[in-house]
Amino acid sequence: MRYEAPRSVEEAVTALAGQTGAHVLAGGTDLLVKLRSEMIAPELIVDIKRIAGMREITAEEGGWRIGAAVSGAEMGEHEGLCADWPGVVEAAELIGSTQVQGRATIAGNLCNASPAADSVPAMVAASAVARIAGPEGTRDLAVIDVPQGPGKTALGPGEFITSIFLPPRGARSGDAYLRFIPRTEMDIAVVGCGISLSLDEAGRISGARVALGAVGPKVILVEAAAEALKHRALDAGALDDLATACARAATPIDDKRGTAEFRRHVAGVLARRVAVIAEARAKGDTA
Amino acid sequence: MSRIHVTTTINDDATEFLCEAEATLLDVLRDELGLTGTKEGCGTGDCGACSVTVDGRLVCSCLMLGAEAEGREIATIEGMAEGEDLHPLQKKFIEMAALQCGICTPGFLVAAKSLLERNPDPTEEDVRYWLAGNLCRCTGYDKIIRAVLETAADMRRAS
Amino acid sequence: MALDDSKKTREFKVVGTRPDRPDGIDKVTGRARFGADMVAPGMLTGRVLRSPHAHARILRIDTSRAEALPGVKAVVTRADFGAVPAHVADIMENCLAGEKALYDGHAIAAVAAVSASVARQALRLIEVDYEVLPHVTDVDEAMKPDAPVLHEGRQQETVPPGMSGNVISRCEFGHGDIEAGLKQADRVIERTYRTAATHQGYIEPHACLATMTADGQGELWVCTQGHYMVRNTCAAILGMDQGRLRVTASEIGGGFGGKTTVFLEPVALMLARKSGRPVRMVMSRSEVLRATGPTASTSIDVRIGMTKEGRITAGFAELRFQGGAWPGSPVGMGAMSGFAPYDLENVKTVGWDVVTNRPKAAAYRAPGAPMAAFAIESAIDELAHGFGLDPLEVRLMNGADEGTKSSYGPTYPAIGLKATLEAAKSHPHWTAPLGKNQGRGVACGFWFNFGGDTSVSLSVTPDGTVTLTEGNPDIGGSRAAMTMMAAEELGIPYDQVRTVIADTGALGQNEVTHGSRVTFSVGLATIAAARAAKAEMCRRAARVWGIDPDAVEWEDGAARPAGPNAGKFPPMTIRDIAAIAPKTGGPISGHHEVMAEGAGVSFATHMVDVEVDPETGATKILRYTVFQDAGKAVHPSYVEGQFQGGAVQGIGWALNEEYIYGEDGILQNAGFLDYRIPVASDLPMIDTVILEIPNPGHPYGVRGVGETSIVPPLAAIANAVSAAAGVRMTQLPMSPPRVLAAIQAGG
Structure with a gap:
């Protein structure tokens, strides 16, 4: 195995394109576990952390561009990002321990393509867009279209994500993310739910994006939940309809982390709780 | 190779x-x-x-x-220690019996030091969540958490 | 040695204080050397090839390609060991499989190579042909007559004919007439309880470093709970004289019973013998979980009768434990201990030891007792609540006391059960208000405590300081406890004694650090050795003074004339006597060798408050208090630590920890990600109340404290969760899906 730490995107693309079985290293918190367990045996590791801009969070057109090597801890320390997209930040900050936070990235979380990735439902709810560099140049792809199934992504040979873009936070809008795990920390999500809401001047929901994790082979954007909330106040009836839509949309399996029945039920429970937080944020509560 | x-x-x-x-x-x-x-x-x-x-x-x-x-x-x-001088966390861990077997102790100390550098006045909950990625199977964490909180208080008083 | 009666109101000077542990600085600076921290010149890396099947006949192992790989210095399989003595045959088979692989992760072959990466490559080159066999991992399934059978010819005569060959033995304990007792009850409860297998979860993986010289002398550095056991077992397996193998215990990063046998050590020695080089072997976490000792999973039927006043009229339990691929589950200790807290006229337990395609169970803190207590304490709680009775009062009414004939036979001397219950009753925790979805549970627990072979030596150095040499690894502060007892007995300051844990060459046989034996047994031997040294120092002073040795007594670290008739001489301190030792007869030391008895049983009562989220089934531990009898707490901080650690391991067992096997018999959660031990944010502080009812079998009254603390939590938490959720939980772990399903089924 070889290790390279290119200084530019072009060098990285060249290195990746020139070697089959090359792997990108950003935070490494998934990659090193796979290396160690001999799940993968790559010929080449391309460390992208030394490429300019990869470790930066920059304001762009009212939104935020997050470099592919920015760690969860760094996101949590960025006031502007936390103010605009607290749900995405809290999802990123749920990935692993404090130690893992020091390294793990949301781009890596996305590329790992685990159905249970914490940051992905939050990014999907936020309409995040991944910027991808590759031999054919640069392209943008909605985060929801990146995962194709467990361990599979839409990235082509030689391509890698250079940044994630979070769009401008609209007026009277807010997001939140919660997951269910058996312990209080250190577990993989049994169910994850990210919601981004916008309110009209009357406090009714003008737009919603509801995304679920760990209840299907990849993240699920629950269109029916968004429909159920539209033009309504977030009252008990709306929350019931939201929960029902989420439980219906879930296509979970039984595994060592939970039963399908449990996951379906909890998807609804979490959606209610997340919606209440997102609404409070949309109304200006900073908690 | x-x-x-x-x-x-x-x-x-x-x-x-x-x-x-x-x-x-x-x-x-x-x-x-x-x-x-x-x-x-x-x-x-x-x-x-x-x-x-x-x-x-x-x-x-x-x-x-x-x-x-x-x-x-x-x-x-x-x-972590400066020559013979132990870091206050190291002293407190010994004083308060915050270790039994000691295998997790270096990791806890490095992590706790990192916490106190960022947050000199953490709550019990702050300490527990910051250290959630450090497993200890002997102590039930009680004496570790107390030692970190007491060290933080001592260091605030000293500064 | 009996409790010192002469000084009934003994004023301890050192015992009962909280000095810094002597190995503290090494352990907070990273200097302490654990199993994987040792190196030797020319050292090779050893690694193990493990079975990917739960049950398979090994048709052929071809190691030739691995042996041919450059950098590979030795490959071993079971065939390298030949026949081994019967008492280590199962251990040998667990270290390297012979005819069959009996569980996922069973060791098949091992290599020693110049680097870890070469060793990994070599493992991939070993060819093994398996004939995959049907497997069974569940205890109740394994007992069925048509279950796949692991071993032929192992069933003992205690098992009635017609049962599956996986049922190895039956045991029975108790007295009285169960059916007659049940007839006197106002209510009889019958329940079945189940517990999952859990792992000790020590943070330090198994590790050792072996060397063997061409003339057959071996050295082993190893993390173990008992290096004398390692020596004896390895010598038997390798056909060596025990005296030719010297074993040194590293610092040990947790054991909880799991390091009371061998896994890597004989293999490392064989690799060292074959390669002529030192070989270091370190397990990965996944190997630790797949192939080292979890505890048994169990299925337990309980029948208990109670009068409406709360008197238990009869108690019966039938316990089925699977202990992995070989006989030896802790079912016997479970069957003996479950009803041990109670004074019962009619009590009986039956235990079944069953083998399955899982790793061999190793001891885990009070082996067998937590599961039995879970079942019995849950049933008692359900009966008490059914009659509207206070569960602490019910336990007090039925509680064992001095003179009670125990459920497993012996009659108790002075014991502390009722003291723990009284302390619980008067503690503010018991009457603190509870909120919505919250519940409180209590449970009692018992552990035997053990003694065993113990050998210590105590030397007075020429400058009058003291070295205590003992043979039990310090797993949680025992150096401090021994140092304190030596200082107490000699009447000198704590920092004048240094305790060293010696290798197997330095002392006589020492039993493993298990059974909560060390503070009791090694402490007892330390006190005796100190007394021997004191007697010798009194003789030396008598010689200097020219008086009869009987006229000299030892007090406050000095020899003094015993009374005015003995003569008027200024006291001679330990330093004075040491300084002139060459002129009075040479070096001064004391030693003591004993098969320690009189360990003194131990009881605890635990109290816990939980909150259950009715929408997700998640349980949060809100408050926890441990009440336990320590006899005499030598270093109270470390006694509290044992109470807290045991309680938290019990919390893990109760709520989340479990071995999860797939239909294929493969362990699905062989890592700390999905084998979920409690993390700091899961827990509140664990409050402790130390009771001190002196053990009549120890000079200072010490009882072991390490194990009892894991016995009550499973039941205490189940009782609390059941109260909070409004449904009775009878299966562990009480994971959120299971609790939610119970709530939904109950509502």
Whole structure:
């Protein structure tokens, strides 16, 4: 195995394109576990952390561009990002321990393509867009279209994500993310739910994006939940309809982390709780 | 297979080493540099026994390649005391019996020091969540959490 | 040695204080050397090839390609060991499989190579042909007559004919007439309880470093709970004289019973013998979980009768434990201990030891007792609540006391059960208000405590300081406790004694650090050795003074004339006597060798408050208090630590920890990610109340404290969760899906 730490995107693309079985290293918190367990045996590791801009969070057109090597801890320390997209930040900050936070990235979380990735439902709810560099140049792809199934992504040979873009936070809008795990920390999500809401001047929901994790082979954007909330106040009836839509949309399996029945039920429970937080944020509560 | 030459700083000492591309920073610390105070409990980032800081950021050294250490500043448990003077956390852990077997202790100390540098006045909940990635099977965490809280209080009074 | 009666109101000077542990600085600076921290010149790395099947006949192992790989210095399989003595045959088979692989992760072959990466490559080159066999991992399934059978010819005569060959033995304990007792009850409860297998979860993986010289002398550095056991077992397996193998215990990063046998050590020695080089072997976490000792999973039927006043009229339990691929589950200790807290006229337990395609169970803190207590304490709680009775009062009414004939036979001397219950009753925790979805549970627990072979030596150095040499690894502060007892007995300051844990060459046989034996047994031997040294120092002073040795007594670290008739001489301190030792007869030391008895049983009562989220089934531990009898707490901080650690392991067992096997018999959660031990944010502080009812079998009254603390939590938490959720939980772990399903089924 070889290790390279290119200084530019072009060098990285060249290195990746020139070697089959090359792997990108950003935070490494998934990659090193796979290396160690001999799940993968790559010929080449391309460390992208030394490429300019990869470790930066920059304001762009009212939104935020997050470099592919920015760690969860760094996101949590960025006031502007936390103010605009607290749900995405809290999802990123749920990935692993404090130690893992020091390294793990949301781009890596996305590329790992685990159905249970914490940051992905939050990014999907936020309409995040991944910027991808590759031999054919640069392209943008909605985060929801990146995962194709467990361990599979839409990235082509030689391509890698250079940044994630979070769009401008609209007026009277807010997001939140919660997951269910058996312990209080250190577990993989049994169910994850990210919601981004916008309110009209009357406090009714003008737009919603509801995304679920760990209840299907990849993240699920629950269109029916968004429909159920539209033009309504977030009252008990709306929350019931939201929960029902989420439980219906879930296509979970039984595994060592939970039963399908449990996951379906909890998807609804979490959606209610997340919606209440997102609404409070949309109304200006900073908690 | 050719080994990678890495120049780095460990506990304020300029250090060079050679490592295989797949060697983790933990492998390098323990097997190349003899710094065995950093422990391996799982190798998958789930136990925190291998905690070190890299450029001041708390990480698991089992989840980082040795090659990535190029140009970085690494701090391990061996650099925590200044000569004979133990860090206040080290003193408090002994005084309050915050260790039983001691295998997780270096990781807890490195992680707790990192917390107090960021937050000199943490709540019990802050401490518990910050240290959630450090597993201890002996103590039930009680005396560890108390020792960190008391050290924080002592250090605030002293400053 | 009996409790010192002469000084009934003994004023301890050192015992009962909280000095810094002597190995503290090494352990907070990273200097302490654990199993994987040792190196030797020319050292090789050893690694193990493990079975990917739960049950398979090994048709062929071809190691030739691995042996041919450059950098590989030795490959071993079971065939390298030949025949081994019967008492280590199962251990040998667990270290390297012979005819069959009996569980996922069973060791098949091992290599020693110049680097870890070469060793890994070599493992991939070993060819093994398996004939995959049907497997069974569940205890109740394994007992069925048509279950796949692991071993032929192992069933003992205690098992009635017609049962599956997996049922190895039956045991029975108790007295009285169960059916007659049940007839006197106002209500009889019958329940079945199940517990999952859990792992000790020590943070330090198994590790050792072996060397063997061409003339057959071996050295082993190893993390173990008992290096004398390692020596004896390895010597038997390798056909060596025990005296030719010297074993040194490293610092040990947790054991909890799991390091009371061998896994890697004989293999490392064989690799060292074959390669002529030192070989270090370190397990990965996944190997630790797949192939080292979890505890048994169990299925337990309980029948208990109670009068409406709360008197238990009869108690019966039938316990089925699977202990993995070989006989030896802790079912016997479970069957003996479950009803041990109670004074019962009619009590009986039956235990079944069953084998399955899982790793061999190793001891885990009070082996067998937590599961039995879970079942019995749950049933008692349900009966008490059914009659509207206070569960602490019911336990007090039925509680064992001095003179009670225990459920497993012996009659108790002075014991502390009722003291723990009284302390619980008067503690503010018991009457603190509870909120919505919250519940409180209590439960009692018992552990035997053990003694065993113990050998210590105490030397007075020429400058009058003291070295205590003992042979039990310090797993949680025992150096401090021994140092304190030596200082107490000698009447000298704590920092004048240094305790060293010696290798197997230095002392006589020492039993493993288990059974909560060390503070009791090694402490007892330390006190005796100190007394021997004191007697010798009194003789030396008598010689200097020219008086009869009987006229000299030892007090406050000095020899003094015993009374005015003995003569008027200024006291001679330990330093004075040491300084002139060459002129009075040479070096001074004391030693003591004993098969320690009189360990003194131990009881605890635990109290816990939980909150259950009715929408997700998640349980949060809100408050926890441990009440336990320590006899005499030598170093109270470490006694509290044992209470807290045991309680938290019990919390893990109760709520989340479990071995999860797939239909294929493969362990699905062989890592700390999905084998979920409690993390700091899961827990509140664990409050402790130390009771001190002196053990009549120890000079200072010490009882072991390490194990009892894991016995009550499973039941205490189940009782609390059941109260909070409004449904009775009878299966562990009480994971959120299971609790939610119970709530939904109950509502």
